[in-house]
Amino acid sequence: MMVKTLPQVHIETFGCQMNESDSELVRSLLKQEGFGFTEDRERADVVLVNTCAIRENAHKKIYLHLSELRAVKKQRPLVVGVLGCMAQNLKSELAEKEPLIDVLAGPDSYRQLPRLLTNALDAQEQGLRQKAFALDLSEYETYENIMPDRNNGVNAWITVMRGCDNFCSFCVVPYTRGRERSRDPESILLEARDASTRGFKQITLLGQNVNSYCHEGWDFAKLIAAVADTPGIDRVRFTSPHPKDFPPALIDAIATHPKICKHIHLPLQAGSDRILELMGRTYTGAAYLALVDRIRSRIPDIVLTTDIICGFCSESEEDFQTTHRIIEQTQLDSAYIFKYSERKHTIAARKYADDVPDRVKGMRVAQLLETQRRITLERNRRYIGKTMQVLVERDATRSSTQAMGKTDGNITVVWEKGTGDFRPGTLITKQIFDASAATLYGK
Numbered sequence: 001m002m003v004k005t006l007p008q009v010h011i012e013t014f015g016c017q018m019n020e021s022d023s024e025l026v027r028s029l030l031k032q033e034g035f036g037f038t039e040d041r042e043r044a045d046v047v048l049v050n051t052c053a054i055r056e057n058a059h060k061k062i063y064l065h066l067s068e069l070r071a072v073k074k075q076r077p078l079v080v081g082v083l084g085c086m087a088q089n090l091k092s093e094l095a096e097k098e099p100l101i102d103v104l105a106g107p108d109s110y111r112q113l114p115r116l117l118t119n120a121l122d123a124q125e126q127g128l129r130q131k132a133f134a135l136d137l138s139e140y141e142t143y144e145n146i147m148p149d150r151n152n153g154v155n156a157w158i159t160v161m162r163g164c165d166n167f168c169s170f171c172v173v174p175y176t177r178g179r180e181r182s183r184d185p186e187s188i189l190l191e192a193r194d195a196s197t198r199g200f201k202q203i204t205l206l207g208q209n210v211n212s213y214c215h216e217g218w219d220f221a222k223l224i225a226a227v228a229d230t231p232g233i234d235r236v237r238f239t240s241p242h243p244k245d246f247p248p249a250l251i252d253a254i255a256t257h258p259k260i261c262k263h264i265h266l267p268l269q270a271g272s273d274r275i276l277e278l279m280g281r282t283y284t285g286a287a288y289l290a291l292v293d294r295i296r297s298r299i300p301d302i303v304l305t306t307d308i309i310c311g312f313c314s315e316s317e318e319d320f321q322t323t324h325r326i327i328e329q330t331q332l333d334s335a336y337i338f339k340y341s342e343r344k345h346t347i348a349a350r351k352y353a354d355d356v357p358d359r360v361k362g363m364r365v366a367q368l369l370e371t372q373r374r375i376t377l378e379r380n381r382r383y384i385g386k387t388m389q390v391l392v393e394r395d396a397t398r399s400s401t402q403a404m405g406k407t408d409g410n411i412t413v414v415w416e417k418g419t420g421d422f423r424p425g426t427l428i429t430k431q432i433f434d435a436s437a438a439t440l441y442g443k
């Protein structure tokens with residue numbers, strides 16, 4: 001009797017942590033239906049690409065990757081599936097222009113993947129070519145009964161809410177991930193206990209708008225405190241919150257629970273009230289500053305990070321200088337700074353002209369990066385001479401004689417691997433003797 005081997009799937013993930021988390025769900029869903037997984041693309045029968053659509057650069061990266069896969073597919077049979085936000089956003093365009101793609105599935109359609117891939121493999125065997133799409137967004141899907149197939153490691157992602165209803169005018173996420181919906185807290189706590197049993201030491205709660213979590217009387221403050229009570233878990237993080245949902249109870253939970261990390265990523269996007277209004281962010285520069293003050297007076301050692309967009313529609317030099325001033329004034333610990341990139345379907349694409357020249361966007365990004373780099377370096381240098389608790393993660397990127405881990409505030413620490421202080425998942429203490437804008441050096 002001929003034994004049919006399991007189809008082997010290779011999955012590549014682009015974009016944010018939500019996509020990382022979704023790829024773990026996809027692995028779980030496919031394994032349940034008898035698919036195998038391989039790290040080696042050369043040995044794969046199916047290649048899945050989980051994509052991002054947040055900026056044009058993200059698209060470009062994925063198109064480049066797809067052209068690589070096209071070369072592979074010319075050599076041998078291969079089923080190619082494109083998942084995630086770009087699949088959802090570019091449905092018809094991707095499907096028509098890209099003969100390479102067999103299956104296209106958006107973020108709410110992953111339960112259909114086992115069937116779609118099986119069909120595609122069968123069709124390929126019979127020498128047929130067919131395309132299959134699963135691109136309906138759902139108001140309910142939270143995959144809450146699927147235990148993610150996590151890569152062995154220290155951190156477990158737990159997606160607690162999906163979608164986003166904020167419709168910031170620049171942002172594609174509400175169109176690629178659909179309406180906001182929160183998961184049942186019981187299923188989240190079950191997942192947290194499961195992760196702990198499997199040896200994970202850190203949990204990161206995920207959602208595009210994570211602090212607007214809301215489920216039958218549970219808000220985000222109550223949820224994160226309950227997750228942090230999970231026995232065996234040392235650290236709980238969350239990303240990304242919106243500045244509009246920061247009630248005192250949430251700040252209190254972060255301040256008082258020893259397991260909740262003292263790091264908040266607090267996207268500002270822009271400093272000028274006129275631009276914030278056009279962006280649909282619902283707060284002013286002054287309200288953001290007041291929130292930073294409230295957080296810092298309650299949690300003095302908090303690490304605050306942010307996201308900034310430069311060159312949004314009609315942003316004047318004066319608007320930009322307001323952003324720059326807020327960055328100087330707040331002295332946040334670090335910032336991701338992006339050039340505005342117009343996205344299809346968004347409110348900004350429909351209503352406002354993308355009228356800041358690319359060169360100007362670039363100059364503004366460079367100016368902010370330089371300022372933030374100086375601030376980050378100053379902030380990091382305050383740790384020199386201090387002893388910090390570090391959660392060990394892995395080998396350092398630069399050298400295999402070094403290891404890396406994170407402080408409670410999510411700052412990277414690198415040190416020479418000695419004996420006994422390199423077990424991923426352990427909490428160790430390191431004395432900081434030097435600091436750059438990206439890294440603390442410990443001994």
Ligand code: SAH
Pocket residue numbers: 054055170171172173207208209240241242267269307308309338339340341342343
């Ligand atoms: N949900 C998160 C952000 C998700 S996207 C939040 O609300 O904070 C991550 C970051 O990408 C955003 O904070 C924003 O700074 C940036 N971003 C989103 N859309 C963009 C666009 N069209 N052009 C440039 N940057 C963008």
Ligand code: SF4
Pocket residue numbers: 164165166167168171172173174208209242
């Ligand atoms: Fe996008 Fe705004 Fe929603 Fe964040 S809150 S995902 S920036 S629409």
Ligand code: F3S
Pocket residue numbers: 014015016017018019051052053054084085086172173176177
């Ligand atoms: Fe990208 Fe989708 Fe995340 S657009 S940033 S992968 S939510």
